[in-house]
Every structure is written in C-alpha cells, then in structure tokens.
Amino acid sequence: MTHHVIKRLPIDTGVSGWEAISERAFPATALExxxxxxxLIVGGGFAGLSAARRLSQLRPQDKIVLLEAREVAKGPAGRNSGFMIDVPHNLSSGEYSVDDEEATKDEIRQNRLAISFAADVAAEYGLTRETFDPAGKVNAAASDRGLGLNDNYRKSLERIGEEHRVLDADQMREMTGSRYYRGGLYTPGAVMIQPADYIRGLARGLSPKVAIHEHSPVLELSREGRSWKAKAGRGSVSAPKVILGVNGHIQSFGQFRGRLMHIFTYASMTSAFSQNEFGGDVTGADRWALLPADPMGATVRKITTDGRSRIVIRTRFTYDPSLQVSEKRVAGVAAEQRRSFDARFPGLESLPMEYSWAGALCLSRNHVPAFGEVEEGLFSACCENGLGTVKSTLAGMMAADFATGTASPELDKYKNQPEPVRLPPEPIAWLGVNSVIRLQELRAGREG
Structure with missing residues (x-):
C-alpha cells in the first residue's frame, strides 16, 4: 500500500492586498x-479549480470533491500580479525574446487556450471588468538596456507575426503619469485579472457542481485497493482518481523531489486614493499594467474601482527550499519597494503602502511542468514556472483531460514533455540559485 504523510503544510507571509480588498460572497465549509x-482534487488555486471545472464539463454526473488547506484566494493564487499572458514570458531567462519559433508558437497556442478557458469562466459566472480585463500589457523600459531588451522582444514577435505596438516616452508618461519610463512595448493578448476575485468567483460558480471544502489540509494520502484515501482534519475522502494541484507542494506528497525550485516574490499595494488628492495627473489613466523589460525588474499595476485607485508594485525574488519566508524578509523588501515606487512617482511620497506580502512560485531548471500520472490514479498538475495564472489553468485543464482519457492534440503536445531535471544538492542549489538571482537583479538596475 502506498502511503504519503504530508508533514509540511503551506505557509503564507503577509496579507495579500488582492485578497484584502476582495469581497467573499459564499461561506467556507470544512470537511467534517x-x-x-x-x-478528489487537492488544491483550490488556478490548477485545482480549473481541473474541477473541466471535470464537471467532461463528467457532469460524477461526484467531485476539492480540498483546500486554507481558504481559496488566501494562498499563492491570490498573491500574484494578475497577468494572464499569452506571449512568451520565461522568468528564468535573462530576457523574453525567443529563438525557437515553432516552440514559441506552440506555447502561445497553449497560453491562449488557457486564457480562452478563463474568459469562459468570466462570462459564465458574471465576473466584472475589474476582475477580468482583456486590456493587454506593456513591457516598460527605463534604461538603455531595457530599450534594447524590448527591441529584441519586438523583433522576435515580428518574426512570428504577433501583434505589438511600440510606445515612446511621451506615451508612457500619458498612460502612467510617470516620467520614469523611456519606452514600452504593448501586446494586446494579455488579460489583467484581480486574482483573488477571479479565484473566488470561479469557486463560487463551481459550488453547485463541486463540493469545495476549505480549511481542510490533506495530512495523509494512501492507496487502498482501487481507491485513494485522503485524511484531512476531521474527515476523509476516498476516490479512485486524485488530481494534485498544489504547485511546489507536490514534493510534500513524495513526488518530484530534488527537481523543483521554490521561489518567492514580493509585492506591496498602496492605500486607496482619488486623482484629486495629488497635484496634477500623477498616475495617468485609471488602469494600466506594466511588466519590466528585464524579467528581474519591477512589475507595476494601477487599478481603479468607483473612483478610488491603488498601485501594486512587485519586485525581488528569493530561492527558499523551506517553502516559507519571514515577516522580517517581507518588511525588508517592502522598504526597497518604497524606494522603487518613489522613484517612479515622486508626487506620491506621502501615499502609504497598506499591504505587503510574499507569494510562492515553482520553477524547473528546464522550464517544464511537473505533470502526469505519477502513481496509478494519482495525477500531478504542478510547477507553473512563474506564470501561475495561465500555466496552472492549463495544467488543471490538461490533467482533467488526461485523467478522463479525453484525447486532444493539445493534450498530446502538453504531456509529451520531459520531466523536470534534477537540481544540485543543497546547499549548492541554494547558493547557486540565489547568486544567479541577485546578479540578475543587480543587472536589471533601473528596471527594478
């Protein structure tokens, strides 16, 4: 009998601003x-909820149960920057431009399949434009190096026929109100989401078809005969097939050990403000979304609801195989983010940061997912490689198709990937990965 004891449960540091400003419209029910x-689906993030929705479409008569260790939207799914990106976006690379055109086209098709799935979610469950906004995104450049990286990216998009538009410094200033940026590269296919609202809207929409139990961490998972049995708190779930949508915590279930990099990134969100609180138009349009021209730079978003705006800034990466970071670490990064924010918006120095938090990513060295049937009846939809909104949505969809035997060309391509390669042993991996991250952040310079 296979028996996994899960000794390490998810730990999140800081309060996510996305979750804090999101309103929950349904009660949380624990497994009793x-x-x-x-x-059985384990994990209530993008992967788990997408797998649940796809299963409910493929097997509408089946009983589907989902277990979430915390509350939906309080974990990593509600802590990201909210970009659903269609074009290449490899965080482990030094830039976004690509050489392998055929592989790039395949990745774009997969990303757009996931975005289309999410668009159907938004339409079916009545998500607002503030929650799901197909507005595109801008790669913003603040230095000569950033302009060069954007130009390389532009050329690679041009080669594969992808729509894009170059923005000059005046257009960036008109959009953001900031004189910090020297140029930008706009691509129209990205969707901006309020991640906590999206996850809660998806969970609420699924609740008539899927039994969702929160505050129900799986503590043991055993194979008993033809079924798996998951013990969680004061109850258990027995099912012949299980999908794990737990991202880097897949290693806590005994899978892909020594093959996944656990990366944390950090964000801060300002207090709400109205345009007339500051002299002039210091933050530009009501809503905009900037990725850094250098992948290790600062991601910045402005959101506006009912005339009140907030700005979110995300910077810094750390490798933490313990799968947790301290409040002191978050506070230290928040101080750095304050300086980065003030450099971009000198007219907002008096505007406080209301929330600061850390969020976990999972990467593999060869940029592939931790996917497949890892044991009989046990399926993994994990390791989003730094783009959890899209890649985890896709992994959940593909896991449901794979587990139900639903054939498609998309599944054939997706499952025909190598498994994540092994990492060097610790502490060599810790020293190596953090050294590379720090060097890349220093090289990003003004983009950070």
Missing amino acids: HDIRADW
Whole structure:
C-alpha cells in the first residue's frame, strides 16, 4: 500500500492586498465527515479549480470533491500580479525574446487556450471588468538596456507575426503619469485579472457542481485497493482518481523531489486614493499594467474601482527550499519597494503602502511542468514556472483531460514533455540559485 504523510503544510507571509480588498460572497465549509467521491482534487488555486471545472464539463454526473488547506484566494493564487499572458514570458531567462519559433508558437497556442478557458469562466459566472480585463500589457523600459531588451522582444514577435505596438516616452508618461519610463512595448493578448476575485468567483460558480471544502489540509494520502484515501482534519475522502494541484507542494506528497525550485516574490499595494488628492495627473489613466523589460525588474499595476485607485508594485525574488519566508524578509523588501515606487512617482511620497506580502512560485531548471500520472490514479498538475495564472489553468485543464482519457492534440503536445531535471544538492542549489538571482537583479538596475 502506498502511503504519503504530508508533514509540511503551506505557509503564507503577509496579507495579500488582492485578497484584502476582495469581497467573499459564499461561506467556507470544512470537511467534517468521511465521504466517497468519483474524483478528489487537492488544491483550490488556478490548477485545482480549473481541473474541477473541466471535470464537471467532461463528467457532469460524477461526484467531485476539492480540498483546500486554507481558504481559496488566501494562498499563492491570490498573491500574484494578475497577468494572464499569452506571449512568451520565461522568468528564468535573462530576457523574453525567443529563438525557437515553432516552440514559441506552440506555447502561445497553449497560453491562449488557457486564457480562452478563463474568459469562459468570466462570462459564465458574471465576473466584472475589474476582475477580468482583456486590456493587454506593456513591457516598460527605463534604461538603455531595457530599450534594447524590448527591441529584441519586438523583433522576435515580428518574426512570428504577433501583434505589438511600440510606445515612446511621451506615451508612457500619458498612460502612467510617470516620467520614469523611456519606452514600452504593448501586446494586446494579455488579460489583467484581480486574482483573488477571479479565484473566488470561479469557486463560487463551481459550488453547485463541486463540493469545495476549505480549511481542510490533506495530512495523509494512501492507496487502498482501487481507491485513494485522503485524511484531512476531521474527515476523509476516498476516490479512485486524485488530481494534485498544489504547485511546489507536490514534493510534500513524495513526488518530484530534488527537481523543483521554490521561489518567492514580493509585492506591496498602496492605500486607496482619488486623482484629486495629488497635484496634477500623477498616475495617468485609471488602469494600466506594466511588466519590466528585464524579467528581474519591477512589475507595476494601477487599478481603479468607483473612483478610488491603488498601485501594486512587485519586485525581488528569493530561492527558499523551506517553502516559507519571514515577516522580517517581507518588511525588508517592502522598504526597497518604497524606494522603487518613489522613484517612479515622486508626487506620491506621502501615499502609504497598506499591504505587503510574499507569494510562492515553482520553477524547473528546464522550464517544464511537473505533470502526469505519477502513481496509478494519482495525477500531478504542478510547477507553473512563474506564470501561475495561465500555466496552472492549463495544467488543471490538461490533467482533467488526461485523467478522463479525453484525447486532444493539445493534450498530446502538453504531456509529451520531459520531466523536470534534477537540481544540485543543497546547499549548492541554494547558493547557486540565489547568486544567479541577485546578479540578475543587480543587472536589471533601473528596471527594478
């Protein structure tokens, strides 16, 4: 009998501004009994909820149960920057431009399949424009190096026929109100989401079809005969097939050990403000979304609801195989983010940061997911490689198709990938990965 004891549970540091400003419209229900189901999904993030929705479409008569260790939207799914990106976006690379045109086209097709799935979610469950906004995104450059990286990216997009538009410094200033940026590269296919609202809207929409139990961390997972049994708190779920949508915590279930990099990134969100609180138009349009021209730079977003705006800034990466970071670390990065923010918006020095938080990513050295049937009836939809909104949505969809035997060309391509390669042993991996991250952040310079 296979028996996994899960000793390490998710730990999140800081309060996510996205979750704090999101309103929850349905109660959280913990698992209290022993139940049987046709399907068990572990994890209530983008992967788990997408797998649940796809299963409900493919097997509408089946009983589907989802277990989430915390509350939906309070974990990593509600802590990201909210970019659903269609074009290449490899955080482990030094730039976004690509050489392998055929592989790039395949990746774009996969990303757009996930975005289309999310668009259907938004339409079916009545998500607002503030939650799901197909506005595109801008790669913003603040230095000569950033302009060069954007130009390389532009050329690679041009080669594969992808729509884009170059923005000059005046257009960037008109959009953002900031004189910090010297240029930008706009691509129209990205969707901006309020991640906590999206996740909660998806969970609420699924609740008539899927039994979602929160505050129900899986503590043991065992294979008993033809079924898996998950013990969680004061109850258990037995099901013949299980999908794990737990990202880097897949290693806590005994899978892909020594093959995944656990990266944390950090963000801060300002207090709400109205345009007339500051002299002049210091923050530009009501809504905009900037990625850095250098992948290790600062991501910046402005959101506006009912005339009140907030700005979110995300910088810094750290490698933490313990899967947790301290409040002191978050506070230290928040101080750095304050300086980065003030450099961009000198007219907003008096505007406080209301929330600061850390969020976990999972990467593999060869930029592939931790996907597949890892044991009989046990499926993994993990390791989003730094683009959790899209890649985890896709992984959940593909895991549901794979587990139900639903064939498609998309699944054939997706599952035909190598497994994540091994990392060097610790502490060599810790020293190596953090050294590379720090060097890349220093090289990003003014983009950070």
